[in-house]
């Protein structure tokens with residue numbers, strides 16, 4: 466049923482118009498398709514992507530033949546094969562883009578051969594809830610030109626009764642933000658992930674999102690909370706965090722983020738400090754971790770060794786999970802397990818360069834992540850949000 470019979474690789478478009486890899490995997494009675502996403506604000510410790518054309522050529526000659534005949538139902542063995550054929554710690558030989566597309570397609574082929582949806586196949590019989598969507602409504606940083614310094618101003622309807630209501634609440638906030646920006650004379654286009662990308666300072670962005678959240682909370686009668694992804698490595702210039710209106714030392718940055726958490730009741734802060742500053746993260750978590758999730762993205766890069774380093778000194782209370790940062794589903798699963806075992810929450814996340822692949826909605830549900838971070842609008846974002854709604858309907 467699950468013996469791999471054929472694997473096809475192809476180059477497809479991603480949401481930024483760049484090429485990416487898609488894999489079709491066929492087993493005796495199953496089919497799985499998955500595509501690799503890509504980041505703009507990538508962490509330096511992420512697994513390494515290879516240029517698509519050469520990576521596909523190389524894989525067709527040197528990798529795919531070794532995968533034919535393997536059992537897609539044995540995910541750990543499949544991923545181990547990828548790792549041993551690659552032979553590098555960062556998957557730079559076969560390319561993490563090839564690896565992640567193969568690894569996810571393998572799981573989907575196995576699920577399909579078993580006549581199951583991926584979330585059920587991976588999550589088992591006791592899965593009974595989906596995560597809530599966490600989406601950015603204003604953004605800048607590496608995702609838009611001339612917009613905010615902070616990369617993502619996020620919202621999550623923590624008081625919604627289910628994920629479907631939450632998805633629509635986020636969309637309503639996104640619409641309200643547009644209205645408020647136009648009223649400010651700051652009407653604008655969107656960044657890579659569908660968030661508004663106005664030419665405003667960060668505090669104006671906070672105030673605008675806060676106003677939008679308050680209005681929609683009242684209208685829908687649910688609590689909607691705010692969060693941010695600072696993507697601080699992008700602001701760091703060796704000595705300071707460089708904002709358009711200020712330079713902040715690490716101490717200043719920790720104090721500033723702490724103030725923002727209290728001023729805007731932020732429940733989620735991702736990458737408040739640069740990707741090597743485990744200690745700075747720990748100081749911030751100590752200060753506000755009782756009321757806010759401090760989440761490591763570039764800090765942890767979905768890598769168990771780095772997550773363990775953070776656990777040892779209390780760097781964070783949440784881990785961002787991006788399968789393509791680490792390259793295989795087995796490694797992704799182990800990262801989630803390590804986080805949960807140590808009392809940390811996990812947030813499954815899209816990348817800024819995406820396709821209409823919906824796999825992360827299934828993974829987030831199967832793995833018990835608290836949030837699915839995947840934008841609010843835009844075809845490649847709503848593909849995942851709509852899949853979340855379908856999954857919720859089934860469980």
Ligand SMILES: O=C(O)[C@@H](CO)OP(=O)(O)O
Nearest residue numbers: 504505506507815816817
């Ligand atoms: O920083 C992030 O969390 C991601 C997704 O929002 O951005 P990118 O994919 O560009 O790394």
Ligand SMILES: [Mg+2]
Nearest residue numbers: 694735736762
């Ligand atoms: Mg991030």
